[in-house]
Amino acid sequence: MPKLKLEDLQKIKEKVRRETVLREGAGKAKITVHMGTCGIAAGARKIMSVILEEIEKRDVKDIIVTTSGCAGLCSREPMITVELLGKAPVKYVDLTEDKMRRIFEEHVLNGKIVKEYMLAIGSERVD
Amino acid sequence: MFEDLSLHILDIVENSIRAEAKNIKIKITENLEKDLLSIEIEDDGKGMNEEMVKKVLDPFVTTKSGHKVGLGLPFLAQASKMANGNIFIKSKPGKGTKITAVFQHSHIDRQPLGDIKETLMTLIIGNPEVNFIFTYRRNGKKYHLDTKKLSKNNLKNLLNNLNKIFENFPREVKNE
Numbered sequence A: 001m002p003k004l005k006l007e008d009l010q011k012i013k014e015k016v017r018r019e020t021v022l023r024e025g026a027g028k029a030k031i032t033v034h035m036g037t038c039g040i041a042a043g044a045r046k047i048m049s050v051i052l053e054e055i056e057k058r059d060v061k062d063i064i065v066t067t068s069g070c071a072g073l074c075s076r077e078p079m080i081t082v083e084l085l086g087k088a089p090v091k092y093v094d095l096t097e098d099k100m101r102r103i104f105e106e107h108v109l110n111g112k113i114v115k116e117y118m119l120a121i122g123s124e125r126v127d
Numbered sequence B: 001m002f003e004d005l006s007l008h009i010l011d012i013v014e015n016s017i018r019a020e021a022k023n024i025k026i027k028i029t030e031n032l033e034k035d036l037l038s039i040e041i042e043d044d045g046k047g048m049n050e051e052m053v054k055k056v057l058d059p060f061v062t063t064k065s066g067h068k069v070g071l072g073l074p075f076l077a078q079a080s081k082m083a084n085g086n087i088f089i090k091s092k093p094g095k096g097t098k099i100t101a102v103f104q105h106s107h108i109d110r111q112p113l114g115d116i117k118e119t120l121m122t123l124i125i126g127n128p129e130v131n132f133i134f135t136y137r138r139n140g141k142k143y144h145l146d147t148k149k150l151s152k153n154n155l156k157n158l159l160n161n162l163n164k165i166f167e168n169f170p171r172e173v174k175n176e
Helices: A006-024 A037-042 A044-057 A097-109 B005-018 B050-055 B072-082 B116-126 B155-167
Strands: A029-034 A063-068 A080-084 A090-092 A118-121 B023-031 B036-043 B086-092 B096-104 B131-138 B141-146
Touching: A029 A044, A037 A044, A037 B005, A044 A063, A044 A097, A044 B116, A044 B155, A063 B116, A063 B155, A080 A097, A090 A097, B005 B023, B005 B036, B005 B072, B005 B096, B005 B116, B023 B116, B050 B086, B072 B086, B072 B096, B116 B131, B116 B155
Parallel strands: A029 A063, B023 B131
Antiparallel strands: A029 A080, A080 A090, A090 A118, B023 B036, B036 B096, B086 B096, B131 B141
């Protein structure tokens, strides 16, 4: 194995940092959009776009957006999970663009759960 | 069934991500002279054995235990066959999978491309640890996007940079 130089280590460090900061970084909120076949068919991509629009429109820096697979509740798609730092994750179901905008404003930015759109607090197990 | 090809692409690439791919190439080629449209998705994920490859196009074979393949591939196969095309799957365990779907470009039942940009934004933002290489060819012109060159430590900057890159892409991939 060739000798590892300091700059190689720095490159590795930079690469790892770049890759993890959006996912595990200093995020105070994490939004997971369920992007299984069922979610996509129900309009999950549009929900993702609304989230990205809201992030672009406002000055928010510390939000992590990610996608996951089918959670086994296909009939209630589109679905998202919102997780605020140190709080239990909250699942929202049957989403529309307007509902998503409201959840972003009230829950993601201001920490108030939108109970009408909520399915449950907690997380499913996805293998 | 999805109404456009960009949703098929999103779904198939989500399979690649679930198969732990770290590098995913997406190629769309429109060749009007030969009346062909092709979509190629190549990943370096877990891959599948021969037996599995035969099964993935059958929606009634359950794959829930272990492998994760669902309705996505049968949907894409149906979409290509409807448009006088076909789907090809090459896969090797431990190496990755390559899916190629071809369509007769002018076929009345050929689904539109849809919003390719929205699909790519969703994939890139949602999976910062995955490198995406997107190539779009239309009548000899080539457009290219490689996320390896993008800094991903600030979501807003990443969004801005992606929007700038897409300004140079033709309207066919932006659903405009």
